[in-house]
Amino acid sequence: MEYRIGLVGCGTVGQGLLEILLKKKEYLREKLDFEAKVVAISDMLKGSLIIPEGIAIERLLRLLGQGKKIGDYLEGKPNDAERMDALEVIEKCDADIIAELTYTDIKTAEPATSHVKKALQTGKHVVTSNKGPAALFYEDLKKLAQENNLFFRIEGTVMSGTPVFNLFENSFAGNTIKQIKGILNGTTNFILTKMEEENMAYEDALKLAQNLGYAEADPTADVEGYDALAKIVILSNVLLGGNLSPSDAKREGITGLSKEKILEAKKKGYRYKLIASTRKENGGIEAGVSPQKLPLSDPLAGVMGANNALTFDLDLLGKVTIQGPGAGRTETGYSILIDMLAIHRQLSKQLIRR
Amino acid sequence: MEYRIGLVGCGTVGQGLLEILLKKKEYLREKLDFEAKVVAISDMLKGSLIIPEGIAIERLLRLLGQGKKIGDYLEGKPNDAERMDALEVIEKCDADIIAELTYTDIKTAEPATSHVKKALQTGKHVVTSNKGPAALFYEDLKKLAQENNLFFRIEGTVMSGTPVFNLFENSFAGNTIKQIKGILNGTTNFILTKMEEENMAYEDALKLAQNLGYAEADPTADVEGYDALAKIVILSNVLLGGNLSPSDAKREGITGLSKEKILEAKKKGYRYKLIASTRKENGGIEAGVSPQKLPLSDPLAGVMGANNALTFDLDLLGKVTIQGPGAGRTETGYSILIDMLAIHRQLSKQLIRR
Numbered sequence: 001m002e003y004r005i006g007l008v009g010c011g012t013v014g015q016g017l018l019e020i021l022l023k024k025k026e027y028l029r030e031k032l033d034f035e036a037k038v039v040a041i042s043d044m045l046k047g048s049l050i051i052p053e054g055i056a057i058e059r060l061l062r063l064l065g066q067g068k069k070i071g072d073y074l075e076g077k078p079n080d081a082e083r084m085d086a087l088e089v090i091e092k093c094d095a096d097i098i099a100e101l102t103y104t105d106i107k108t109a110e111p112a113t114s115h116v117k118k119a120l121q122t123g124k125h126v127v128t129s130n131k132g133p134a135a136l137f138y139e140d141l142k143k144l145a146q147e148n149n150l151f152f153r154i155e156g157t158v159m160s161g162t163p164v165f166n167l168f169e170n171s172f173a174g175n176t177i178k179q180i181k182g183i184l185n186g187t188t189n190f191i192l193t194k195m196e197e198e199n200m201a202y203e204d205a206l207k208l209a210q211n212l213g214y215a216e217a218d219p220t221a222d223v224e225g226y227d228a229l230a231k232i233v234i235l236s237n238v239l240l241g242g243n244l245s246p247s248d249a250k251r252e253g254i255t256g257l258s259k260e261k262i263l264e265a266k267k268k269g270y271r272y273k274l275i276a277s278t279r280k281e282n283g284g285i286e287a288g289v290s291p292q293k294l295p296l297s298d299p300l301a302g303v304m305g306a307n308n309a310l311t312f313d314l315d316l317l318g319k320v321t322i323q324g325p326g327a328g329r330t331e332t333g334y335s336i337l338i339d340m341l342a343i344h345r346q347l348s349k350q351l352i353r354r
Numbered sequence: 355m356e357y358r359i360g361l362v363g364c365g366t367v368g369q370g371l372l373e374i375l376l377k378k379k380e381y382l383r384e385k386l387d388f389e390a391k392v393v394a395i396s397d398m399l400k401g402s403l404i405i406p407e408g409i410a411i412e413r414l415l416r417l418l419g420q421g422k423k424i425g426d427y428l429e430g431k432p433n434d435a436e437r438m439d440a441l442e443v444i445e446k447c448d449a450d451i452i453a454e455l456t457y458t459d460i461k462t463a464e465p466a467t468s469h470v471k472k473a474l475q476t477g478k479h480v481v482t483s484n485k486g487p488a489a490l491f492y493e494d495l496k497k498l499a500q501e502n503n504l505f506f507r508i509e510g511t512v513m514s515g516t517p518v519f520n521l522f523e524n525s526f527a528g529n530t531i532k533q534i535k536g537i538l539n540g541t542t543n544f545i546l547t548k549m550e551e552e553n554m555a556y557e558d559a560l561k562l563a564q565n566l567g568y569a570e571a572d573p574t575a576d577v578e579g580y581d582a583l584a585k586i587v588i589l590s591n592v593l594l595g596g597n598l599s600p601s602d603a604k605r606e607g608i609t610g611l612s613k614e615k616i617l618e619a620k621k622k623g624y625r626y627k628l629i630a631s632t633r634k635e636n637g638g639i640e641a642g643v644s645p646q647k648l649p650l651s652d653p654l655a656g657v658m659g660a661n662n663a664l665t666f667d668l669d670l671l672g673k674v675t676i677q678g679p680g681a682g683r684t685e686t687g688y689s690i691l692i693d694m695l696a697i698h699r700q701l702s703k704q705l706i707r708r
Binding site (some may be wrong): 020024027028161162166167169170171173174175176296297301303304316317320321322323328331337338342345 | 677
């Protein structure tokens with residue numbers, strides 16, 4: 001089956017997705033009966049393009065690699081999409097699926113939420129790695145999707161392409177979740193690892209993370225726990241059926257954690273991690289983010305560097321932990337593909353044969 | 355949708371499955387549109403029963419809990435199935451899915467393979483936790499299933515209900531596997547954990563494992579690596595498309611590993627684990643089981659006690675590790691359910707809504 005795809009946002013994640021679609025084109029078609037035709041792209045900085053016959057991905061990636069604009073693809077021919085904003089591109093293009101890949105604004109969830117709504121209102125499935133809409137408006141957007149017989153999928157919002165929602169849906173079905181607990185921010189985990197293993201001061205570890213591109217110039221969202229908070233709110237709402245806002249959950253970052261405290265814990269066989277957790281409690285949901293001292297026997301204690309991990313405590317299966325990348329160009333690009341494949345599986349009765 | 359289920363083997367796993375079907379009856383019906391009606395059971399020791407209208411699971415479990423026979427369910431009424439062997443029960447019963455839950459004979463894969471064949475030849479899907487058929491005859495059985503438009507699913511053969519095949523199929527689709535590497539035998543991992551953490555001699559740790567029910571009276575299959583070998587052969591054939599026999603893979607157990615060697619490695623920041631691994635190499639597949647010294651930073655090094663874990667090294671997603679139970683009544687019973695749900699998903703276009 002062929003799916004017409006529209007990309008809103010064509011930065012790291014968008015280009016990561018395009019690279020995968022290019023590299024895996026034949027594999028996806030032959031093994032999974034999945035073909036993606038990219039018919040529209042809109043990026044705030046790089047411009048817009050609508051081509052119903054499909055954009056040649058290789059050529060577009062080459063242009064972007066040379067620092068050119070998306071519209072340069074047309075080599076001077078008129079570009080109607082040039083004057084359109086993202087909302088208009090979403091509405092006008094003939095996509096089956098919109099991939100919403102703009103940057104997260106966790107306070108307003110905009111403009112991503114408007115993009116998602118517009119897509120769902122004009123008959124297009126939505127796949128996104130943007131945490132904003134999922135953290136603030138999951139319930140509404142899910143409902144809007146269902147009313148229109150469409151899918152709204154968000155695998156990439158938590159742990160990039162490391163499976164969380166797809167894992168629960170396909171591999172844990174029938175289980176009731178007692179608790180979810182994890183390391184959902186790679187930057188802080190990297191900093192804590194450096195402080196413990198290389199005896200670095202917080203400031204030095206942060207600077208190293210910034211130099212390596214793990215942390216932003218303003219590291220607040222990571223080190224104060226806002227990023228992990230958004231993710232645990234998403235998990236609470238999607239997997240535990242909650243209706244939380246970020247302000248409903250406790251939040252404590254790692255800035256109050258001294259090297260001395262970390263090394264003292266280490267001596268006693270413990271390790272500090274920034275832990276996000278959620279569970280049902282007295283009819284409500286108790287969710288939060290805070291530094292916690294874990295015994296080394298805890299599977300989460302062994303998660304080092306920029307990795308992420310999540311432990312599901314399930315009534316039938318017990319504790320299952322998945323550990324993998326929490327960010328990255330290809331990894332997050334892949335999260336978009338896996339959600340498109342999930343939509344494909346639902347829409348076709350096609351067996352997956354290897 | 356209602357599925358008629360036939361159980362071949364009603365020991366720990368079979369009863370674990372029945373308990374789950376009973377406990378989750380309403381959840382499965384309401385949330386997943388899945389209903390299971392058990393229409394036949396055959397057990398070499400406990401007897402047989404065929405009831406097309408469905409067996410009352412609660413009553414049957416109560417009888418088995420009292421040490422009674424399966425035929426006692428009929429309270430003296432004539433039981434035609436009593437004289438049938440498993441093959442005849444499989445043929446005569448009106449099941450949609452046969453759950454093959456007999457004990458593994460890794461040398462002959464019998465009688466399980468005959469059970470699987472009979473089921474597929476008489477139009478019934480097969481779900482099994484028995485390692486024999488999957489390790490020795492996967493290719494043939496898969497082909498037989500496909501020719502008859504049926505499913506042959508084996509989630510429970512590796513890591514019980516902790517997802518492996520379902521994980522790859524649904525959450526890693528599109529990835530090429532560079533390597534799979536894991537801890538696939540809980541008994542030996544328990545023994546190694548005790549030797550390292552509590553300074554126990556091999557013999558004492560083995561005895562403890564036997565007392566706790568982790569190891570059999572004859573521990574050869576576990577400690578000499580045969581169990582892990584069967585599992586890595588299954589992974590090689592199912593996920594890497596190989597056609598290996600157990601004799602094609604290297605095997606070394608833990609009996610040659612002294613406490614001294616383990617403690618010396620520990621001092622240097624390493625930990626011994628019985629590692630099963632497989633990868634494509636020079637057009638063939640290189641698979642094996644052996645004790646290996648892992649740095650503590652390896653996610654597999656942190657897997658303690660009777661847990662299992664598997665690291666997938668994937669071309670798009672990088673390294674993803676899943677850790678969870680590797681055995682157990684409910685856990686393995688659940689592996690059967692999740693495969694039945696996978697069949698259900700394929701047969702219906704039903705959306706999974708939570």
